[in-house]
Amino acid sequence: xxxxxxxxxxxxxxxxxxxxxxxxxxxxxxxxxxxxxxxxxxxxxxxxxxxxxxxxxxxxxxxxxxxxxxxxxxxxxxxxxxxxxxxxxxxxxxxxxxxxxxxxxxxxxxxxxxxxxxxxxxxxxxxxxx
Numbered sequence: 001x002x003x004x005x006x007x008x009x010x011x012x013x014x015x016x017x018x019x020x021x022x023x024x025x026x027x028x029x030x031x032x033x034x035x036x037x038x039x040x041x042x043x044x045x046x047x048x049x050x051x052x053x054x055x056x057x058x059x060x061x062x063x064x065x066x067x068x069x070x071x072x073x074x075x076x077x078x079x080x081x082x083x084x085x086x087x088x089x090x091x092x093x094x095x096x097x098x099x100x101x102x103x104x105x106x107x108x109x110x111x112x113x114x115x116x117x118x119x120x121x122x123x124x125x126x127x128x129x130x
Contacts, residue, residue, distance in 0.1 A: 047113055
């Protein structure tokens, strides 16, 4: 026999987020609504936003500066630096380098700041315990 599917309701969970986020109707399934409203999860989302929003904005402005310089500053972008390598080529390659730096910095940030929070939330929810 199949297990009934519980549809989410529009109201908020009346149970406070506590040491365990387990629904009383099914001990094997976490209460996702309680997890989402818990201070631990809210702190995790805040930390993630504090990294992603500034980093995304910085990269967007850096990319747009490159695009605007490419379109309107021909003399600057065509200035030869070494041999046939000009400023435009160097700035274009720096786009790739900055992407790698962002990915590596996010990886380090996630490992140090986000993963411990996720582990804590998983422990509170009883996820991964067999």
